[in-house]
Amino acid sequence: MDTADTLGPRVREQWTHAPDALYLNHGGWGSCPRPVLEVQREFQARLERQPAQFFRDLEGLQDEARAPLAEFMGADPRDVVFVPNATTGVSCVVRSLRFAPGDELLTTTHSYNSCRNALAATEAQGTRVVTVPLPFPLASESELIEPILAAVTPRTRLAMLDWITSPTGLVLPIAKLVSALKERGVETLIDGAHAIGQVPIDLDRVGAGYFTGNCHKWLCTPKGSAALWVRRDLQDGIHPWYVGHGANSTRVDRSRFLLEFDLPPTDDPSAYLCIPAALKFLSGLLPGGIPALQARNHALALRARALLCAALRIPPPAPDDMIGHLAAVPLPEGPAGTLAPPHPRSNFVDPLQSALLARHQIEAPVLRAAGRRILRVSAQAYNSLDQYETLARVLPGMLAEEHA
Ligand SMILES: Cc1ncc(COP(=O)(O)O)c(C=O)c1O
CATH class of the missing domain: 3.40.640.10 (Type I PLP-dependent aspartate aminotransferase-like (Major domain))
Incomplete structure (x- = not known):
């Protein structure tokens, strides 16, 4: 079986996200399941x-x-x-x-x-x-x-x-x-x-x-x-x-x-x-316990990254074994003047991040580091491949719009 797709809707229902939300930002503040x-x-x-x-x-x-x-x-x-x-x-x-x-x-x-x-x-x-x-x-x-x-x-x-x-x-x-x-x-x-x-x-x-x-x-x-x-x-x-x-x-x-x-x-x-x-909760999600969950989330993060890299027409930005459950990809810069100085807890949110949420209910942070504009997605038990496919599908058009 595909290690990235071993968890289904029953697991997702353990979390309280809105049913149609594509919450791809577990790395931001985590998210706690109902039990x-x-x-x-x-x-x-x-x-x-x-x-x-x-x-x-x-x-x-x-x-x-x-x-x-x-x-x-x-x-x-x-x-x-x-x-x-x-x-x-x-x-x-x-x-x-x-x-x-x-x-x-x-x-x-x-x-x-x-x-x-x-x-x-x-x-x-x-x-x-x-x-x-x-x-x-x-x-x-x-x-x-x-x-x-x-x-x-x-x-x-x-x-x-x-x-x-x-x-x-x-x-x-x-x-x-x-x-x-x-x-x-x-x-x-x-x-x-x-x-x-x-x-x-x-x-x-x-x-x-x-x-x-x-x-x-x-x-x-x-x-x-x-x-x-x-x-x-x-x-x-x-x-x-x-x-x-x-x-x-x-x-x-x-x-x-x-x-x-x-x-x-x-x-x-x-x-x-x-x-x-x-x-106990995380250990019970897969027969192999937390190590199996970690392997699953890593595999899912790699699949997500591959989809995003294909959409952006770029090679993977880091070796596979250097990522865990977070996948980051460099983005082209936005139009001049729209990017304010970065600060993780300021009110500044990259316009692309806001638009992803407003138009597609996708929560995925657009950050800056090492002089780059970066899109970061997370892979946790409640995430599935189709969510990143949606993101990869809409991303090129939104980036093109930024420069139109
Ligand atoms: C690497 C790193 N250090 C520290 C923190 C701060 O976490 P907290 O706000 O829970 O103190 C974060 C939060 O995202 C982080 O990513």
């Missing part, structure tokens, strides 16, 4: 029935969510804490570290704006952020590895690298990069916002200094659910963005790292408590 939303509602009801008891029980509930997540990420649960999102995870690490004037922090032109801003905020301490230009399209992973390593200097203190880049959907050879950087005395902070659920993760083996990743994207939990992993020897130096009850805890049965992050100010923890339910 997992129901589990979240149960947690919220339990919380409101007896809030004091719920928060007394919270540590046990956190451990119940942490254990399967850690196992899924190839990590020891003692090294994993919950944060609401990857932006917070990056900020906790970068704001905890102390830098000296002249220290260099390395990242790339494919990294995520809010996370690059976290690095830029350290410039007040006299640091310099070195943003390495990476190509797109590209023919091999060495086109990424070489410029990153060439940018290392004796002043480089930290590299922040995406496991999977946001605008271009490239799966970086992260283990190779982490170990090559370590050989040069540089710790890596992995921005794994797209990694959890999209690719196999083995954090103990990768051995980076820090990793953060969203569960609300490719693990399909409710929003506000992410993980922060810190290598054991570095944990004493990393703190939450707030100073909370854990800061003066006298408990010795747990590390200060866990105590500080597990006792946040009042908040709704139901999103990350749904991690076991989300893992």
